[in-house]
Amino acid sequence: MQKPSAGFDWLQRLSTAEGDWGRVAVQGRLAWNKEGDNRFEGQLYNAYAAGKVQETEIWAGHNRPAQGLASAWDTHGTLLQPLTMYGFGYDRDWGAGAGRLFPWGDVRASLTTGSGMPLYFKGNWLASARASGGVLERDNYSAGLSVARGRTLDTMGLHLMESAPETYGTVGADGTVLWDRFSQRLEAVTGRRQGQNVRALFSRTGVGFLEESRLTIEAQPVAVWTDGRETLEWGGGASYVLNKNWTARVMSLWDRRPYNQQVVAQLYGYFKI
Amino acid sequence: MKKLLIAGALVLAATASLWAAVGCDLNDPDRDVKRIFPESTGYKTTYLSIKDGGGLQQLARVINRLGDKFSGPYENIDVPYTLYEIKKGAATLGYIHGVNQKGTYGGIQVFLALDPQGVIRGFYIQKLTSRAATQLRSKSFARQFIGLSLKDFDGYNVPFGRAEGPVAAIRNPAPEAVWDFRAVMRAVKKNLILMDEFVYHGAKP
Numbered sequence: 004m005q006k007p008s009a010g011f012d013w014l015q016r017l018s019t020a021e022g023d024w025g026r027v028a029v030q031g032r033l034a035w036n037k038e039g040d041n042r043f044e045g046q047l048y049n050a051y052a053a054g055k056v057q058e059t060e061i062w063a064g065h066n067r068p069a070q071g072l073a074s075a076w077d078t079h080g081t082l083l084q085p086l087t088m089y090g091f092g093y094d095r096d097w098g099a100g101a102g103r104l105f106p107w108g109d110v111r112a113s114l115t116t117g118s119g120m121p122l123y124f125k126g127n128w129l130a131s132a133r134a135s136g137g138v139l140e141r142d143n144y145s146a147g148l149s150v151a152r153g154r155t156l157d158t159m160g161l162h163l164m165e166s167a168p169e170t171y172g173t174v175g176a177d178g179t180v181l182w183d184r185f186s187q188r189l190e191a192v193t194g195r196r197q198g199q200n201v202r203a204l205f206s207r208t209g210v211g212f213l214e215e216s217r218l219t220i221e222a223q224p225v226a227v228w229t230d231g232r233e234t235l236e237w238g239g240g241a242s243y244v245l246n247k248n249w250t251a252r253v254m255s256l257w258d259r260r261p262y263n264q265q266v267v268a269q270l271y272g273y274f275k276i
Numbered sequence: 277m278k279k280l281l282i283a284g285a286l287v288l289a290a291t292a293s294l295w296a297a298v299g300c301d302l303n304d305p306d307r308d309v310k311r312i313f314p315e316s317t318g319y320k321t322t323y324l325s326i327k328d329g330g331g332l333q334q335l336a337r338v339i340n341r342l343g344d345k346f347s348g349p350y351e352n353i354d355v356p357y358t359l360y361e362i363k364k365g366a367a368t369l370g371y372i373h374g375v376n377q378k379g380t381y382g383g384i385q386v387f388l389a390l391d392p393q394g395v396i397r398g399f400y401i402q403k404l405t406s407r408a409a410t411q412l413r414s415k416s417f418a419r420q421f422i423g424l425s426l427k428d429f430d431g432y433n434v435p436f437g438r439a440e441g442p443v444a445a446i447r448n449p450a451p452e453a454v455w456d457f458r459a460v461m462r463a464v465k466k467n468l469i470l471m472d473e474f475v476y477h478g479a480k481p
């Protein structure tokens with residue numbers, strides 16, 4: 004995520020005289036690597052087609068698997084990242100999914116390749132499902148329960164870290180509350196990943212300032228236990244909406260390990276063409 | 277050792293529809309359309325802006341009709357507006373249209389459901405994190421807008437929050453949140469003016 008890049012976002016609604024019935028979305032970018040053999044890397048995020056069958060939406064392609072807070076949270080362009088960045092599920096994955104909205108919340112399920120951004124067929128797969136109660140934009144709260152099981156590949160961006168898939172199985176709970184100028188997101192996950200027992204706790208607290216909360220300050224502790232060994236990472240960030248096109252962001256991450264502190268600054272532009 | 281990374285990101289939205297995602301969309305249009313128009317069989321989404329419509333002249337007219345200046349990132353000539361045309365078969369039952377409005381903390385998103393003549397048949401606040409969110413989202417508050425139209429809001433004085441006629445009968449359910457109440461009233465008038473400009477073209481009931 005934290006690479007200089009230029010990208011595009013394309014969405015086409017599919018309609019008849021009787022209304023919308025689907026959409027096609029493609030989102031990609033060309034990222035610049037300071038290190039490594041390939042200085043420029045093409046990356047694909049959204050690449051899916053979705054349509055409605057009665058009350059159920061079905062999608063196929065490269066989209067968000069139905070797992071955890073990340074599946075219901077638009078972190079596009081942001082610097083601080085949810086648990087997908089810590090190896091719990093994928094930001095996007097190849098496959099298909101279905102979802103249905105109810106007055107009390109929604110239910111979604113997906114069957115994907117468990118490979119993330121690249122597409123591999125090495126016996127890998129990931130089945131996920133999430134049910135949530137509350138509609139965040141209506142109720143100012145939402146809570147979800149997720150379950151995922153499969154044999155997944157360890158990938159980082161486009162790169163395959165291990166060639167063989169490993170068993171993956173987790174259950175998780177997440178919640179989001181908005182109140183006044185404050186936002187709070189929590190997620191807890193437990194299960195097995197790559198032959199190890201894993202647990203994770205995630206928290207993101209945000210406070211908005213200035214008119215329309217154009218300045219946001221956030222704090223994010225993330226704790227991950229792998230076979231009992233704890234890694235605690237602290238994150239903090241600020242975001243300022245300069246105008247309708249540009250946003251400036253800064254983020255810092257640090258943990259107890261030496262040489263493992265980061266400060267990232269970003270200028271993000273989003274334009275209609 | 278501390279690393280400093282500079283990450284610049286530039287994203288180009290390739291269609292007007294995606295650009296509209298930064299405007300005011302219903303979060304779950306399937307659910308909301310069915311709730312407000314239970315007899316509907318579908319909806320069609322289109323994206324509009326003053327820039328692509330009447331341009332600077334229209335912008336000046338909207339501001340004049342509102343009686344208050346535009347300000348902030350969500351009030352300018354090229355901000356996108358999402359219009360949901362509600363269908364029963366090929367027939368149009370009405371429209372749902374939302375606007376962003378500056379609240380005490382953060383933005384407020386106020387949606388109106390209008391019949392083909394421009395009369396309000398539904399009122400819905402989507403985004404609102406005010407301490408008075410429960411009261412301003414209550415059904416009893418929403419009911420006060422039903423049956424009103426732009427001609428009723430024409431006389432509403434936005435800068436002073438003064439109303440006459442049927443609009444004067446709308447009661448603030450949270451007197452301690454007077455600025456959020458006035459923000460909602462401003463958003464309703466702005467919404468009705470924009471719908472008149474985009475869809476009804478002055479054909480007020």
